[in-house]
Amino acid sequence: MVMYYKFTSLAKIDRVIDVFVNKRLYASNYKSLNDPMEGFYFRDLNIKNRVSDFIYNQKQEIRICSFTKNVENNLMWAHYADSFKGIAIGFELTNQEEHNVFKMNYNGLYQYDYEISEYQNLLTIFQSKLPEWEYEDEYRVINCSNNQYVNIKPRKLIFGLHVDLNIKKMFWHFISNLNQNISIKQQVRINGGVQIVEYKNK
Secondary structure, three states, rough: OOOEEEEEOOOOOHHHHHHHHHHHEEEEHHHHHHOOOOEEEEEOOOOOHHHHHHHHHHOOOOOOOOOEOOOOOOHHHHHHOOOOOOOEEEEEEEEHHHHHEEEEEOOOOOOOOOOOOHHHHHHHOOOOOOOHHHHHHHEEEOOOOOOOOEEEEEEEEEEEEOOOOHHHHHHHHHHHHHHHOEEEEEEEEEEOEEEEEEEEOO
């Protein structure tokens, strides 16, 4: 199974706990994501109104859950894990959800293609980003039915470099009591860099 990672802040601990208890990640409406060009695309001015209306209406139902395969990316820790004060959650997807995973491309906004279906155009719009986002190496589940959650199998909890020791201890006890075979790791400074090692509760 493929291991993915979701970076998150600990500002709302109840949401983090929900991930492990209910084995799910939240999927956001595309309008709430941090890319201001999310969902935009190029089209010919003579595009049929019914096609344009279909794309617009279907976009309102889209929910997106973003993650990556690279847990060593310090920019991701800085931007999405509260400047190393948050965590990364390592997980596998259920077999059903794995079929909905798309790898982002960073060649710019999508140009509508009249040779493929409206639905395929819709999906490809949400697989396209501008080149400056390439550092994220993003994968995403795209839900087209307004489903707010993505089912997962949590496998790892990784503390960022600046997570408070008391928070680590609390999560260690919480994860241990779940009996889900979830490994717990942490970032540490080693040899002039940041590395991930096993966390040992003391």
